[in-house]
Amino acid sequence: MEIKQQKSTEGKLKFRQTDKKNNKVILKGSLIATFIALTPYLFYLYESVPDTKVWNTFLFTYESKVYESAHVVAWTLSGKLIPLLLLLIWFFTCRHWWYHVLLVPIVMYTYQTISFITSDTGIFDEFQLLYLVPVMAIVVPSIYLIRARMFNKLNTANKTLEELEEEFKIKPTTFWEKVKQYF
Known part of the structure; x- marks a missing residue:
């Protein structure tokens, strides 16, 4: 009788550990999928940057020296960073x-x-x-x-x-x- 209870307890413990592991995998996968789904919105964040040479925010002031437009700099950076982030996700999950x-x-x-x-x-x-x-x-x-x-x-x-x-x-x-x- 004790052996059956012990096996039953061990089985429940393994199930709980597997269940916790599955929950972590599902959470990580959900976060990655959400980030990938949001990448079009992240890419278009550059549209909130003004088309001026100097961009003042409450955090920083940015002056575009070469391109003379903070909007162009933000557009170029989003065109480089978003594919880079997607490639990194692909690399680490492939x-x-x-x-x-x-x-x-x-x-x-x-x-x-x-x-x-x-x-x-x-x-x-x-x-x-x-x-x-x-x-x-x-x-x-x-x-x-x-x-x-x-x-x-x-x-x-x-x-x-x-x-x-x-x-x-x-x-x-x-x-x-x-x-x-x-x-």
Whole structure:
């Protein structure tokens, strides 16, 4: 009798732990989905910025030196930051074997944003490919090697492509574990 109660209690405890874990996953997924759904509204926040050279708010004063319009600067930044944020979400939530390729556009948008912010000349998209070469030199061959390894296993084993892709997926349990695997 005691054994049945103990198993029943253990089963309820495991169910509660699983239920809490599922609730956390649902909450995280809901937050990410809500952010993605709000990105069109976030992009159009630039329309609230006045079309003047100097923009005064209660928090700060911004003076547009190169573009002579705070509205143009806000529009350009939203055009760089929103895709960058969406790519970062995709990168950190993707479980496919090829997700490292997303680092190339992430680095490109990051470079464009930083060079735009620090730019005094107004030319900010001119030489970004030179800065992308080291990233691409690491990412592209790595992806090719993973792909070659997958197809080598596919030819020597009786597994489907989906089974091999599942085998190559990296499944960290926390956000920080996923970040740590890159450094």
